[in-house]
Amino acid sequence: MKHVIIGTAGHVDHGKTALIYALTGTDTDRLKEEKRRGISIDLGFAAFELAEDIKAGFVDVPGHERFLKNMLAGTGGIDAAVLVIAADESVMPQTREHLAMLQLYGVQHGIVVINKIDKVDSEWLDLVEEEIRALLRDTFLATAPLCRVSALTGVGLEQFHRELVSMARIIPARDTAAPFRMWIDRVFVSKGHGVIATGSVLSGTAMSGDTLKLLPSETVFRVRGLEVHGVKTDSVCAGQRAAINLSGPEIKTINRGMVLTAKEYGQVSANWDAEAKWYQDLPTAGLRIRLHIGTAEYIGRIHHYKDAPENIIRLLLEKPLGAAAGDRGIIRLYSPQILIGAVSLISPGGRARRLPQCTHELAQAQSARDLSQIVRLLPAREERLLLKGEIRCMAGYFSPEKVDVDLQKAVETDWLLTIGDYYCATTVADRLIQTMQKLIGEYHRRQPYRAGIPREILRQKLRLSEREFEAFIHLWKGKEQIQLDGAEIALIEHAEKYNTWRRKIEVQMETVLSETDVTTITIELLAEKLIVPKEDVCAAYEALLSAGTLVRVGDIIVYRKTIQYIAKIIHQHFAEKPTLTVAEFRDKLNTSRKTAMTFLEYFDMHKYTIREGDTRRKGREVKHLSE
Numbered sequence: 001m002k003h004v005i006i007g008t009a010g011h012v013d014h015g016k017t018a019l020i021y022a023l024t025g026t027d028t029d030r031l032k033e034e035k036r037r038g039i040s041i042d043l044g045f046a047a048f049e050l051a052e053d054i055k056a057g058f059v060d061v062p063g064h065e066r067f068l069k070n071m072l073a074g075t076g077g078i079d080a081a082v083l084v085i086a087a088d089e090s091v092m093p094q095t096r097e098h099l100a101m102l103q104l105y106g107v108q109h110g111i112v113v114i115n116k117i118d119k120v121d122s123e124w125l126d127l128v129e130e131e132i133r134a135l136l137r138d139t140f141l142a143t144a145p146l147c148r149v150s151a152l153t154g155v156g157l158e159q160f161h162r163e164l165v166s167m168a169r170i171i172p173a174r175d176t177a178a179p180f181r182m183w184i185d186r187v188f189v190s191k192g193h194g195v196i197a198t199g200s201v202l203s204g205t206a207m208s209g210d211t212l213k214l215l216p217s218e219t220v221f222r223v224r225g226l227e228v229h230g231v232k233t234d235s236v237c238a239g240q241r242a243a244i245n246l247s248g249p250e251i252k253t254i255n256r257g258m259v260l261t262a263k264e265y266g267q268v269s270a271n272w273d274a275e276a277k278w279y280q281d282l283p284t285a286g287l288r289i290r291l292h293i294g295t296a297e298y299i300g301r302i303h304h305y306k307d308a309p310e311n312i313i314r315l316l317l318e319k320p321l322g323a324a325a326g327d328r329g330i331i332r333l334y335s336p337q338i339l340i341g342a343v344s345l346i347s348p349g350g351r352a353r354r355l356p357q358c359t360h361e362l363a364q365a366q367s368a369r370d371l372s373q374i375v376r377l378l379p380a381r382e383e384r385l386l387l388k389g390e391i392r393c394m395a396g397y398f399s400p401e402k403v404d405v406d407l408q409k410a411v412e413t414d415w416l417l418t419i420g421d422y423y424c425a426t427t428v429a430d431r432l433i434q435t436m437q438k439l440i441g442e443y444h445r446r447q448p449y450r451a452g453i454p455r456e457i458l459r460q461k462l463r464l465s466e467r468e469f470e471a472f473i474h475l476w477k478g479k480e481q482i483q484l485d486g487a488e489i490a491l492i493e494h495a496e497k498y499n500t501w502r503r504k505i506e507v508q509m510e511t512v513l514s515e516t517d518v519t520t521i522t523i524e525l526l527a528e529k530l531i532v533p534k535e536d537v538c539a540a541y542e543a544l545l546s547a548g549t550l551v552r553v554g555d556i557i558v559y560r561k562t563i564q565y566i567a568k569i570i571h572q573h574f575a576e577k578p579t580l581t582v583a584e585f586r587d588k589l590n591t592s593r594k595t596a597m598t599f600l601e602y603f604d605m606h607k608y609t610i611r612e613g614d615t616r617r618k619g620r621e622v623k624h625l626s627e
């Protein structure tokens with residue numbers, strides 16, 4: 001079964017509602033006020049089986065210019081349009097305006113109906129048709145079928161029906177395997193059921209019991225029940241008009257203009273980069289505008305990038321919008337509410353002031369719905385590592401399997417590379433490695449006596465998350481250009497030089513400091529004993545400390561082996577005697593009482609000795625002290 005959603009369009013009173021009633025038997029004017037005033041105010045809905053295998057959901061819109069906002073809300077999700085023009089009045093202001101809206105929304109299929117033919121003669125009708133054809137030139141309806149109809153008498157309805165069927169057959173079916181999405185156009189409370197939200201399902205399928213996310217709030221709801229045009233069902237799919245019975249703690253927040261979506265999809269931001277098509281030649285920068293998108297209206301301003309083409313803009317909205325790449329919207333001036341143009345969303349705007357590279361190419365790929373190009377460009381434009389889930393979400397409402405196939409192709413052709421769970425554009429990876437190399441190189445130049453740059457400093461400089469950073473370092477390590485030494489990262493050339501230097505110093509240390517006396521090591525002593533250029537002594541001192549060759553014991557610094565030596569003395573002592581006094585310890589070390597105390601406190605701290613009043617007894621074996 002194929003499902004299509006068809007919207008009406010046209011000037012007030014031209015017979016849109018009457019035409020839908022004549023065809024389907026459903027009166028789409030359901031409000032009391034609509035009946036009283038004889039005009040449509042809000043959206044109306046009707047179901048109709050066009051053919052055995054095609055079902056249509058009609059969205060009937062009001063024609064009055066004051067309710068254009070409602071017309072736009074109804075038109076956001078349609079597959080095709082029926083433009084209704086009354087024969088007696090011919091083309092009127094909202095005929096033109098609605099046509100422009102359909103064109104800007106990117107609607108591609110439609111039928112033109114000249115209604116009320118019972119009111120005019122055939123000569124007049126020919127003139128009207130001529131005027132209409134002129135109007136439609138250069139629009140998506142230029143070659144559309146034109147039906148002469150009277151909704152009152154029923155003349156021409158059969159031909160109209162036939163044209164609807166032919167049109168529905170060529171409309172590409174919406175993807176029911178894609179993630180679910182529906183803009184909400186109506187919310188009401190039904191006795192015994194609770195809150196029900198209706199809308200045209202743009203993509204995917206939803207089932208009873210599913211959890212759906214509401215945008216822009218990102219709160220979640222459970223689907224309690226589903227209906228399509230008043231008939232209960234277990235699932236609703238793309239192209240159908242759905243009524244979804246929802247439950248959840250935030251149920252009172254649901255309104256027209258919000259979106260129900262599969263949980264991992266839809267992006268929320270108040271800033272969106274977009275490609276614009278201008279209808280009026282206006283200086284648009286900073287202009288207060290209304291963006292009509294899906295069933296919503298957002299107020300905001302237009303910002304132009306300095307270095308970008310005129311048609312790439314940033315929308316700065318007053319509230320966050322939950323939408324997806326490729327979504328189309330209409331822009332009207334805030335006041336007076338005249339049409340300015342249309343936009344196609346590219347992505348939520350980042351923090352950068354300049355336009356991200358590849359934006360133009362991405363916009364083109366999105367309007368062509370070229371998924372393989374989209375998945376290649378997204379990681380390049382973002383200039384960071386992206387998880388598969390992020391790419392699926394950023395690409396828009398494509399089926400996850402399709403995204404995965406194109407991602408795989410992009411990896412096979414070396415456009416992208418995978419790093420752990422991440423995808424990265426090869427060009428971005430190369431650039432990131434160059435930046436890392438530069439940063440580490442600079443650090444080595446400034447700190448030649450350090451093993452390398454601390455990981456955390458490098459990560460922060462690169463503005464990567466911990467997971468991204470670890471994944472990236474792992475990739476780079478595979479290229480054998482860096483050495484990871486604990487918490488530090490070094491370029492291989494530096495690591496080799498540094499290690500040779502360290503080994504040399506340690507050998508020197510071994511010979512000059514191997515005397516058994518407890519020696520407090522100072523910079524002066526190092527300057528005297530080590531064969532290191534004078535200006536490098538401080539750095540060597542720091543390097544030996546950070547490498548653990550020198551150890552801080554209280555306020556003195558000693559050689560690592562000295563500690564091991566003292567530990568051995570203590571060990572031997574406890575082999576002979578259960579307690580150790582400060583005086584005994586001082587004598588064994590042949591040092592001052594103060595230094596002896598400092599060491600004992602150090603050993604107490606490591607629980608190697610246990611203090612009891614003025615004496616110590618044996619503590620636990622501490623491996624690294626006696627190694």
Ligand SMILES: Nc1nc2c(ncn2[C@@H]2O[C@H](COP(=O)(O)OP(=O)(O)OP(=O)(O)O)[C@@H](O)[C@H]2O)c(=O)[nH]1
Pocket residue numbers: 010011012013014015016017018019038039040041061062063064115116117118119149150151152153
């Ligand atoms: N004579 C005649 N009258 C018609 C025909 N179609 C509709 N009408 C009348 O025209 C008036 C307006 O019709 P609607 O269907 O409400 O027009 P609409 O386009 O839905 O109007 P809005 O929704 O308010 O924009 C009603 O009084 C209808 O009875 C027709 O084919 N012939």
Ligand SMILES: [Mg+2]
Pocket residue numbers: 016017018039040060061062063
């Ligand atoms: Mg109407």
